[in-house]
Amino acid sequence: MNTFFVILTGVLVASACGVVGCFLVLRKMAMIGDAISHSVLPGIVIAFLVSGSRESVAMMLGAAVIGLLTVFLIQLFHQSGVQSDASIGVVFTALFAIGITMVSLYTRNIDLDLDCVLYGEIAYVPWNTIEWFGTDIGPKAVWLVGFAFALNVLVIGLFYKQFKVCSFDPGLAAAVGIPVALFHYLLMGLVSVTTVASFESVGAILVVGMLVVPPLTAYLLTEKLSRMIVYSVLIGSASAVAGYYLAMLLDASIAASMITVAGAFLLLAILFSPTHGVVLRKLRQKRGLGEVAAEV
8 A cells, every 4th residue: 555655646746747847848947847846945934934834735825925936036037137047047046045044044843854845755655644534534745746736737727728829829829818927927836836745755856857857758759739748647657657666676766766767768759759759860861861862
């Protein structure tokens, strides 16, 4: 049963990250996911200090607020003439440093530390359970990440066309009356919620991998957005399952093994993708040169 819950948590994390990660890849905003995943740390600490507990709903709200603040500050700096990558770097490092300082100052004697926030440990998921009216209803991480996944599917499903148009052609979206800024910040809010929901299972650093690697792999395999989302979820889920058994075989970190497998899938896509694969492109070029030589 412990194995089942660990794998289930990994699959849910990969699925939740894969849904929103596709839009980050399409918008060329992969580093935004990295920035949000680290800069939400002050929001988590502030929520903890206000609520007095590690209540997940409070932490999600705190992280979502700081995540939106991160995006707003990045946009503000960029509009002021600072380059996009420099804006991300400045905001991300500043908020992350503030978060680390707050953790070390205000939570020294409490179970809220950098190891918990940054690295996580998915192997401990089965033992951190929650009760509902005296009944154990399963691991807390499963419910949290499951909620994030359901929220992502619900919001993206309800506004799929709007998110799609905003991702491919923001100018057209604005011309037809779609509030581009609203959907931009809504997407960033979903990324923030997904990130903090995954903290205790895989940690912030590895969430970045799930936000980027499976969606990028899917991007190399198809040019249709709906298929890209499905492929991203499937690839992330397969990475979670295979990564778990790889970790058992090597006696290594489970979360790191999941990302390693995802990276292997990405490498295969880079080499053998039908449209973008390096190997197939080289073969087509050689075949074309051969045909030209035969004609001559």
